[in-house]
Amino acid sequence: MNSLLEVKDLQVSFYTYAGEIQAVRDVSFSLGKGETLAIVGESGSGKSVTSKSIMRLLAKSAKIKNGSIRFEGKELASLPEKQMQGIRGKEISMIFQDPMTSLNPTMTIGRQITEVLRKHRNMGRDEAAKRAVELLNQVGIPNPEKRLKQYPHQLSGGMRQRVVIAIALACNPKVIIADEPTTALDVTIQAQILELMNRLQQQMETSIILITHDLGVVAHMASRVAVMYAGKIVETGTVDEIFYEPKHPYTWGLLASMPKLHEKSEELLAIPGTPPDLSDPPKGCPFAARCPYTMEICYEQMPSYTEHSGTHRAACWLQDSRAPKVERPLAGGER
């Protein structure tokens, strides 16, 4: 597969007064052209940090310790800031979680869109404004000429997220990183936004990295999934492989904890326990303490990846030939 973006052995740490926090630990994945890769995991699993590392938008206290991020032959992990600015918004752009806060409240919608065009496309004021109208049309905002002169607070949440998407699309980027793009929206709007992103992706053949904890969104959007836990990718595969043949107990837990409409369940299933403290990560499998199938080896040594197919691999000792056979529990959401 010709990959557009290749992340290899990425390690990111935050340096705080409490010491080093290893937020991302040896993450590797690749993204092909026109592909949607979903990175799923609970809060604190390192998925947002991974995406911000690609954009080099990490907080000052964070550092890419090791690893490479190759994008079209360029090494982003060590690219000088000036050149990185030429990539952000033009080659790779980002959609943030909360449209209520991700737009500047004191600047018109129009200027927030044209700003990118003028920076990367050297467009004049009029040309940029014309393109902005086009973009707003594209993301389904009625009355774009009028909207351009308005401020964010005059638009609803869903409309604002459409504006954010329009900004991300402005320069026809090759990759869009969407960090929980629908989490802050209400459910009916969520579906509309996902629909819109799907449609635009097909039109423009953009690759998308979708960061989410919502498996429903993953099923809608993604072609491939990477499951992250405690700074590591524990399982990765195509959507079908992850949903129908998950191998890692954490993925089982994630799938089981997804509420289902058509099943009358007594209680919401949750994975008991909390993720490990990443200022002192366990030397074995990070999920061992919460895993119902823990063996002695799990605490001792991090399992390596077992390949199940060309696209599907998981890091779990249960996949080792010496391990007892464990079947995925049925509660794991047969669909």
Added chain:
Amino acid sequence: MKRYIGIRIIYLLITLFIISTVTFFLMKALPGTPFDEEKLAQLPQEQKQMILTSYGLDKPVITQYVNYIKNVAQGDLGTSFFYTGQKVTNIISGRLFPSALIGLQAVLLGLAIGMILGIVAAYRHNTGWDYATMIIAVLGVSIPNFVLAALLQYYVGLKWGLLPVAFWESYPSSILPSIALCVGVIALIARFVRTEMLEVLDQDYVMTAKAKGLGTIRIMFQHVIRNSLISVITILGPIVVNLLTGSLVIENIFGIPGIGSLFVDSIKMNDYSTIMGITLFYSAFYVLVMLIVDLLYGLVDPRIRLASGKG
């Protein structure tokens, strides 16, 4: 917008009415009169009566009050008891210029330097720049301005002979007082701008701006500073009023015939009409500045602009 300003001006008038009423009766409740009681007592009854009549003090308090309000409504603040025969309005306007000039210079200088320091400190957060700026800010707040004024007089005025040490002669006389006054403003503004900018720098929309690939300077000017200004405007109102209406201490040290010293003199002399005149002037100015501040908010922050009626 016009409607909004209209309503605000009506509020302003109501406020002034209440303030003039309250000061009038407070003044009447004060012990003593503008006159030397002992000497007044020695005067023949007729003369005494004449003096009181000429100032309208022989009438019942309520009548005095009504007359006073009538005059104020016509822009007449009465005649001074101390500066015999002079209108209070004339006295105030004569003293206004030095105070306003010194104050205005101090505000503008303090605002400019304070903003620059605050921006640098926030942008270089947790570096030597930041610490140095904040040390300046703490010093600026904690050194009393009269100490600074004395130092300026001694070194700049006396030893180096660069600027007049004191008194109100020509423009250069206003420079040292302005500098002495502006240091506190610098410190205050720098701290405010820094805190506010650090908060804005953490906002999601700044991250969005970075994700657009904008350069640092563009992000600072287009996205950060404007959003930080909102809180600066809030403290600017009281600062402007304080400085433009004259600082008593600084005016005394530099021998400037400003409003601050006039106010204190009039209180010492029990000069009723001057005290009330200055009080009213202060209040009017304060309420007016607050109105301007509120209008400025709207200019900076569109969310406020629309909340106050269609712009």
